[in-house]
Amino acid sequence: MSVEQLLEEARRSLARVEPHELAELDDVLVVDIRPRENRAAEGEIPGSVPVERIVLEWRLDPAGESRIPGFTADTTVVVFCNEGYSSSLAARDLQRVGLPKATDLVGGFRAYAAAGLPVRPGPTEAVT
Numbered sequence: 001m002s003v004e005q006l007l008e009e010a011r012r013s014l015a016r017v018e019p020h021e022l023a024e025l026d027d028v029l030v031v032d033i034r035p036r037e038n039r040a041a042e043g044e045i046p047g048s049v050p051v052e053r054i055v056l057e058w059r060l061d062p063a064g065e066s067r068i069p070g071f072t073a074d075t076t077v078v079v080f081c082n083e084g085y086s087s088s089l090a091a092r093d094l095q096r097v098g099l100p101k102a103t104d105l106v107g108g109f110r111a112y113a114a115a116g117l118p119v120r121p122g123p124t125e126a127v128t
Helices: 003-011 019-024 036-042 053-060 086-096 108-114
Strands: 028-032 076-080 102-104
Touching: 003 086, 019 108, 036 108, 053 086, 076 086, 076 108, 086 102
Parallel strands: 028 076, 076 102
Antiparallel strands: none
């Protein structure tokens, strides 16, 4: 299977969120999986929580001992990366660990920023 096919398959299970829709969501956890360098150079979405991709599933397993506080299995989790590719795969993986409402941001951070939506300076220290 090619990476394009893998991405297409992952996105079939996602109710992807457009940048302008993000602020309208209730009971949402917004997760930034971009590297620190990107967050420092480009900024961050206000209210988002940076989580290193390498520990994402452990920190967002709703039944896990190492999970971050502030969400349940019923919470909508919106993951974003730079342009909305790796976040689709990450959101699919979060669905597999017990977050059925996990999804991602169409176009990633760069589409969000290009839409003129609020951005805060970064980088915030990531959850590791």
